[in-house]
Amino acid sequence: MNDPSVKAAAVVLLSGGLDSATAAAWAQNQWQPLTALTLDYGQRHRAEIAAACEVAAALGIQDHIILPIDLAAFGGSALVDSTIEVPKNRSASSLTSGIPVTYVPARNTVFLSLALALAEARGAQRLVLGVNAVDYSGYPDCRPEFLDAFQRLANLATKAAVEGHPCEIVAPLVSMTKADIIRTGLGLGVDYGLTTSCYDPAADGRPCGTCDSCQIRAAGFAAASATDPRLTRFASPEETPSREGR
Numbered sequence: 001m002n003d004p005s006v007k008a009a010a011v012v013l014l015s016g017g018l019d020s021a022t023a024a025a026w027a028q029n030q031w032q033p034l035t036a037l038t039l040d041y042g043q044r045h046r047a048e049i050a051a052a053c054e055v056a057a058a059l060g061i062q063d064h065i066i067l068p069i070d071l072a073a074f075g076g077s078a079l080v081d082s083t084i085e086v087p088k089n090r091s092a093s094s095l096t097s098g099i100p101v102t103y104v105p106a107r108n109t110v111f112l113s114l115a116l117a118l119a120e121a122r123g124a125q126r127l128v129l130g131v132n133a134v135d136y137s138g139y140p141d142c143r144p145e146f147l148d149a150f151q152r153l154a155n156l157a158t159k160a161a162v163e164g165h166p167c168e169i170v171a172p173l174v175s176m177t178k179a180d181i182i183r184t185g186l187g188l189g190v191d192y193g194l195t196t197s198c199y200d201p202a203a204d205g206r207p208c209g210t211c212d213s214c215q216i217r218a219a220g221f222a223a224a225s226a227t228d229p230r231l232t233r234f235a236s237p238e239e240t241p242s243r244e245g246r
Helices: 018-030 047-059 107-122 144-157 178-187 212-223 229-233
Strands: 010-013 034-040 063-068 126-128 168-170
Touching: 010 018, 010 107, 018 034, 018 047, 018 126, 018 178, 034 047, 034 107, 047 063, 063 107, 107 126, 107 144, 144 168, 178 212
Parallel strands: 010 034, 010 126, 034 063, 126 168
Antiparallel strands: none
16 A cells, blocks of 8 residues: 555564564554555565565555665676675675675665655654664664664754654664564564565575575574474475576
């Protein structure tokens, strides 16, 4: 649904991933109604768009906008450029050093700018996103200092803020470990079987299990002593995932 007359308490960026689903459930527990924004930005892992729709429906978020933009036209990342391979089977030390080729140039800056425009249109004073600066892939636009800087920008750049209604950037997961995020989500009733984290899924959405994001997710569930329900959505383990048609 996209009804410009709708008013929202908060706009949440919803990617269909584990973190954004948890942040959305957390936000819904704090404020209602929510507007969810999903960006169809030319990502290779398009299973996350379908996942975002499932998560929004499960949470009862009726105002869910899927906005197409084409970051693939710029390239510069394995997530939008099929000529750059998604890293697989990297060591734990490699996951925490440097900025990987899965970084999409200025992605969170672009996403937050669009969410800010939507929030102003919806009368919302909060932008909620599931970025994390602990168990993550080293992306510079997931850090608290980036969020603080964007909030300052938002409150200089919008009519709403100038007229006394400033915007707050809310990142409830930013300082949590992946295990703590999972425990939080389970406590909120998040169905993680609906979410996807894989950067290189099969055509049916089955996770590859070896990209950076799959490894971080698996380690989080193990540390939380929980089973990942996403893995049970697919066929028996002896079958080999097919990437035909991708």
